[in-house]
Every structure is written in structure tokens, then in C-alpha cells.
């Protein structure tokens with residue numbers, strides 16, 4: 215089948231990949247009509263490319279506004295189809311058990327939403343909570359081997375007929391190729407600087423993580439404090455990689471890592487899960503990443519440029535993997551609505 219560029223997804227992080235996936239599987243767009251453009255593509259590494267640097271799992275990191283609760287729920291409950299479509303758990307997405315502790319109760323709105331869909335959810339009795347913890351839950355979560363998982367989704371999209379172009383754009387209008395009817399802007403932090411968007415509400419939330427070799431740890435453990443986040447996240451089907459974190463530093467653009475932060479991460483994670491030290495700590499990598507945050511939250515809306523559609527889908531902050539399928543679903547529904555109003559689109 216001949217290629218065309220009717221649908222362009224700008225950005226090949228998890229947000230852009232989920233968007234291309236939903237175009238095919240929800241909007242029934244022919245993959246041969248979809249082009250993904252990105253300065254960085256799955257397999258690349260850069261501080262300006264957040265997705266390969268993520269933890270990553272489904273957790274309670276997200277805020278409790280109605281949109282984000284919906285994005286989390288949609289993603290959690292629809293990832294199994296995606297997992298099957300891309301070839302199963304070995305492609306870097308699988309279930310694992312998790313325990314989450316809060317120093318301050320997260321609120322009924324959040325907890326009631328989680329109770330409506332999380333598998334095997336149990337509230338931990340107060341007497342079993344560690345010192346200083348106000349509330350805790352256990353449930354079955356999703357874990358992602360992020361750098362490999364995004365390559366698996368890209369491989370699936372390519373096998374269906376999606377075209378990938380590696381290119382840095384300086385203006386959003388450059389995303390309109392001959393015959394392009396709609397562009398999805400999934401540039402993450404790039405939306406801060408790309409002309410035609412230049413969203414000054416976009417800012418980074420810096421994180422630092424250690425990746426260690428610890429095949430004996432196969433479950434997640436998270437602790438949320440008022441001014442810190444400590445997490446232990448196994449990467450599924452990764453030959454025993456375990457992610458230890460972390461930091462949530464607002465408006466910090468630094469891609470460097472520090473020894474001081476690494477030591478702090480080791481101290482906090484091994485206190486939370488002493489079993490990590492049942493074997494000598496084998497550090498494989500230390501990395502920093504910039505979560506694409508946005509004042510006002512995720513932006514998913516429609517704009518018109520010279521009569522053509524521009525659908526924004528960015529600002530996933532610390533939850534692109536766990537909420538991004540719901541965000542993509544919303545963005546693609548906006549397209550379908552516009553197409554109903556203007557059937558030529």
C-alpha cells in the first residue's frame with residue numbers, strides 16, 4: 215500500500231507512540247497514513263528525551279484531578295490489549311506486585327478511584343504500617359522496562375506500516391508534510407521551545423535514579439512523603455534490572471547526576487526494602503531525567519493552523535507510561551469529533 219502523511223505524530227516518546235497506537239486501534243486509521251517524526255526515536259538517548267529514562271511503573275504519583283484519574287484508569291484497564299498486540303509480556307510490560315506507603319493520607323477521591331479498578335487491592339492494617347506511615351495499600355500493578363518497551367511499541371507500529379522520520383523541527387508548521395491533515399503535538403518538554411507553540415507553562419521536574427542488577431527483587435515498593443519520593447521498581451524481562459529512586463525537583467533543567475543524590479537514594483531505598491542488600495549492590499547506571507510537567511496539567515486540545523488541525527497532547531509529567539494511553543485516547547477522540555463536524559478531515 216502506498217504511504218501518505220495524512221496523520222503526523224510529532225514526538226516519539228511514550229506519548230507519541232501511544233497516540234499512533236490509538237490512531238490505528240481506536241480511530242481505525244490505516245498505519246500507512248501515519249508518520250511519526252522525532253528528533254529522538256526509540257533506541258536513542260538524550261536528556262531531551264525523557265521516556266527511556268523513566269522508572270517505570272503504575273503508581274499513585276498522579277494528582278487527583280478528574281482528567282488525570284480518568285487517564286490513569288483508562289491506561290491501567292487497557293494496557294492488556296496493548297501488551298497482547300505488541301507481542302506479550304516479554305516486550306517490556308508485565309504485572310508485578312506493589313506496596314505504596316504515604317506519610318499523609320492521600321485523600322478519599324484518589325483512593326475511591328483506585329478502589330474502582332485496581333486488581334487485588336488491599337488496604338494495609340494500621341498495625342502493619344512502618345513507623346511514620348499514615349496509610350498503605352498493596353495491589354497488582356503494571357511495570358515497564360521503559361527503554362525497551364518504547365522500542366517494542368515502535369517495532370509494532372513499523373510492522374503495521376507506520377513511517378518514522380528522525381528530524382528536529384524548529385517550528386510546528388514544519389510538521390505538516392505534503393497531504394498532512396492533522397498533526398498531534400507530542401513533544402513533551404519540546405513544547406517549551408518549539409516555535410508556534412512555545413508554552414511557557416511547561417517546565418521540567420528533574421529526577422535521578424540508579425539502575426542496579428538485583429534479580430532477587432521482583433516487587434515494587436514506594437513511599438510518598440510531603441517533600442520526597444522513594445521508589446523501588448523492577449524492570450520486567452530485563453535480566454534483573456531494578457530502578458532505585460528518586461527525586462522530584464521542580465524547574466531544574468540539569469541533566470548531570472550527583473554522588474550526593476545517589477548516596478541518598480541508596481540510603482532511602484535500602485531502608486524501605488532492606489532485602490535489596492541480600493546481595494552486594496551492583497550499580498549498572500546512574501541517570502537523570504526531566505519529566506515534562508506543565509502548570510495547569512496536561513494539555514490535550516485542538517487548534518487550527520491555516521485550516522489544518524493541530525491536536526496537542528503533552529505535559530505528562532511523571533506519569534506518561536501509566537496515564538499516557540488515556541491521554542492518547544482523549545486526543546484521538548478529539549480528532550474523531552472534528553472529523554464528524556468536517557467530514558473532509
Ligand SMILES: Cc1cc2nc3c(=O)[nH]c(=O)nc-3n(C[C@H](O)[C@H](O)[C@H](O)COP(=O)(O)OP(=O)(O)OC[C@H]3O[C@@H](n4cnc5c(N)ncnc54)[C@H](O)[C@@H]3O)c2cc1C
Pocket residue numbers: 224225226227228229230251252253254255262263264265266267268269270271272381382383384400401402403404405408420421422423459460502503504505506528529530531532533534535536537
Ligand atoms: C526519573 C523518572 C522516572 C519516571 N518514572 C515514571 C514511572 O514510573 N511511570 C510513568 O508513567 N512515568 C514515569 N516518568 C515520566 C515519564 O518518563 C514521562 O511522563 C514520559 O516519558 C513523557 O513522554 P513524552 O513522550 O511526553 O516526552 P519524551 O519522552 O521526552 O518525548 C518527546 C519526543 O518529542 C521529540 N521532540 C521534542 N521537541 C522536538 C522538536 N522540536 N522536533 C522534533 N522532535 C521533537 C523528542 O525528540 C521525543 O521524540 C518518569 C520520568 C523520570 C524522569
